[in-house]
Amino acid sequence: MASAARFSPQELRNLHVYPLIVRRVTQQTGKGKIHSMYVLVVVGNGDGLVGYGEAKDDEMPVARDKAYAKALRNLDYVERFENRTLWTDVESKFGATRIILRPRPVGFGLHCNPNVHQVLKAAGIKDASAKVWGSRNPLSVIKTLFRMLHAGNAPLAMGDGVGGGARRLDKGSGLRGKDAVERDRGRKLVDLRTY
Numbered sequence: 001m002a003s004a005a006r007f008s009p010q011e012l013r014n015l016h017v018y019p020l021i022v023r024r025v026t027q028q029t030g031k032g033k034i035h036s037m038y039v040l041v042v043v044g045n046g047d048g049l050v051g052y053g054e055a056k057d058d059e060m061p062v063a064r065d066k067a068y069a070k071a072l073r074n075l076d077y078v079e080r081f082e083n084r085t086l087w088t089d090v091e092s093k094f095g096a097t098r099i100i101l102r103p104r105p106v107g108f109g110l111h112c113n114p115n116v117h118q119v120l121k122a123a124g125i126k127d128a129s130a131k132v133w134g135s136r137n138p139l140s141v142i143k144t145l146f147r148m149l150h151a152g153n154a155p156l157a158m159g160d161g162v163g164g165g166a167r168r169l170d171k172g173s174g175l176r177g178k179d180a181v182e183r184d185r186g187r188k189l190v191d192l193r194t195y
Contacts, residue, residue, distance in 0.1 A: 007072070011045070016122040017071075018042045019064055020115055021138050025056065039063040040142065043071035044122025047083075051075035052119075052146055076150045078123045079178070085127040087181050094144035096135035101148060104128055115141045123149060 007015075021040035026033050037060040044050035053070025057063035081087045086103040093099075099116070104127040110117050112130035115138045120128055132141055182188055 014045065016042075016044045016046055017068060018118045018122060019067070020118055020142060021054075022060065022064075037063045039067045040139065041067040041071045042119050042122050042142070043068065043075065044119075044124065046122065046124045048077050048080055048124050049075050050078055050119065050123035050149065052142060078125070078149045080123075080125060081178075083124070085125060087178065090148050092144055092148045093134075094147055095140050097137065097140040097144045098133040099141070099144050099148065100131045101145075102129050113141060116145055119145050119149075 019039055019041045021038070023038045024035060025038045026035050028034075036056050036058050038054070038056045039060065040052060040054045041064065042050065042052045051071045051074035053067040053072070053074055055063050055066030055070060057066060079087060081103060084106070086101055088103065090101045091099070101116075104111075106127060108127040108129070110120055110126070110128055112120070112128065113132045113136065116130045116132065119142060120130075135141075
């Protein structure tokens with residue numbers, strides 16, 4: 001838990017912690033089966049910081065603590081419009097899972113897959129809708145969503161960074177911030193909120 005040093009005890013208590021996947025997994029060896037527990041935990045402060053961690057151990061509580069520590073190390077900031085929704089539509093594909101995230105007006109809420117709902121809630125996104133096509137495997141859905149939310153995961157048309165094909169990384173685009181939206185539209189964004 002050394003990575004938690006940058007958070008005060010009060011901040012740690014206020015974090016949203018969601019153990020979204022808890023599985024008993026088995027490794028088959030020549031001597032027989034070795035059982036262990038797999039846990040995926042999503043952690044966020046409800047105000048733009050969110051991350052996930054996954055871990056395995058023989059005991060479930062130990063695996064959960066390991067995953068929580070990894071999630072704290074992986075926390076990253078998510079760009080939000082008016083501190084409540086996304087800036088633009090975002091689409092991404094990872095494996096057989098395809099997700100489209102759309103910003104929504106004030107008071108709309110979160111209309112989406114349950115796993116997407118928990119991640120967006122931890123990130124502090126209050127108004128959004130999402131559609132998941134293809135594989136709805138919770139692990140794939142969560143990993144795809146984090147590729148979309150955490151900027152800089154896979155720059156477009158950059159291949160694999162070694163000169164290999166760019167097919168997989170060309171699918172969709174990452175989450176854009178205010179500057180990128182203003183650059184695309186060629187004008188400044190004006191806040192239309194009346195309150």
